[in-house]
Amino acid sequence: MDGKAVKAILFDLDNTLIETxxxxxxxxxxxxxxxxxxxxxxxxxxxxxxxxxxxxxxxxxxxxxxxxxxxxxxxxxxxxxxxxxxxxxxxxxxxxxxxxxxxxxxxxxLRLSPEVCDLLKGLRGAYKLLLLTNGHSQTQREKVETVGCEEFFNAVVIGGDHAEQKPHLSIFTLCFNMLRVEARDCVMVGDSLDTDIQGGFNAGVRATVWINRAKAAVSDGSVKPDYTLTTVLDLPDILAQLQ
CATH class of the missing domain: 1.20.120.710 (Haloacid dehalogenase hydrolase-like domain)
Structure with a gap:
């Protein structure tokens, strides 16, 4: 790690912020x-x-x-x-x-728990926040609207609206441009090694944080996350280490 401050956090939605x-x-x-x-x-x-x-x-x-x-x-x-x-x-x-x-x-x-709401409110004052979720446009928008999470983010990007979804570099580049930050300024947080963590690695983000509720092992050949948490609520501890 190069010690530069984190400016933005990209969050996955399903099984990261909500228990889909x-x-x-x-x-x-x-x-x-x-x-x-x-x-x-x-x-x-x-x-x-x-x-x-x-x-x-x-x-x-x-x-x-x-x-x-x-x-x-x-x-x-x-x-x-x-x-x-x-x-x-x-x-x-x-x-x-x-x-x-x-x-x-x-x-x-589906619901955004009070604890997750408090987490996002707290982070919003210090970082730019972006929701980056794969999936069909209609189904993901229905989830976003149902849980009422859009208010916490500077932007919401749904993979189904674009030619490529996570882990492709193009959708991460889109996110960086929307937030006006560089990849090295960002942390990617998500539950999928194949899309969230691999995508963050492909894009060259500052750090990747894997939300591993089931405490599963990282299989051989999988990308290795920089950090692993069992709940997104512990993210501030990681961010403190990165500052």
Missing amino acids: SLAGVVGIQKSSELLKTTLGLDDNTISSICAKFKQKLLHEDFDPSDGGSIDDVRVRHWEESIKETVGDCSVPSLGAQCYYTWKNSRLEA
């Missing part, structure tokens, strides 16, 4: 209850449908230029998951019901 994974569990639980009530399915069959949906979500390839919305795509994920597991469904709208139950329940479960 836990909210996803809530969404799946609510959709499971709907499936059980509507079709009277057993728990194993319901689990199979939900597992298929999560796999389709994980490997999703959405291109808005093809027409339709991300909502349309995810309704089809549920429709296909149900059909692949139990065959043709007697309730034609069930896929849509499952999707909107999952989506709305997940959004309702």
Whole structure:
């Protein structure tokens, strides 16, 4: 470290500032209850449908230029998951019901905790803050609006609005230009080694901070973060070391 002061902090959103994974569990639980009530399915069959949906979500390839919305795509994920597991469904709208139950329940479960709000308020007085999140424009904007976090940041950048997302250098360069800072002035904070930490490394930021809630080991071949925390709330301790 060269001892130069940090001027800006780039934050990831999902599982860094908000617990998206836990909210996803809530969404799946609510959709499971709907499936059980509507079709009277057993728990194993319901689990199979939900597992298929999560796999389709994980490997999703959405291109808005093809027409339709991300909502349309995810309704089809549920429709296909149900059909692949139990065959043709007697309730034609069930896929849509499952999707909107999952989506709305997940959004309702998302929140910016009072502690994280206090952290961002405190940092905002000393640093420029930017939210940099990967994902589809609509889904990420819905999260940002739901948790009301935009007020804490100088700028919000959603990967789906741009040609390249994290870890590509271009989106980091965009962020630096928006904040009028150099890469060496910035710290990147996020939960993903592959996107947040690798992206920060590619961009040449001052330091990378990995939020590792699960205390997972860094696998061989992965980029090594400069710092590792189990909660973003401990970030001020790292920043004090960098000044």
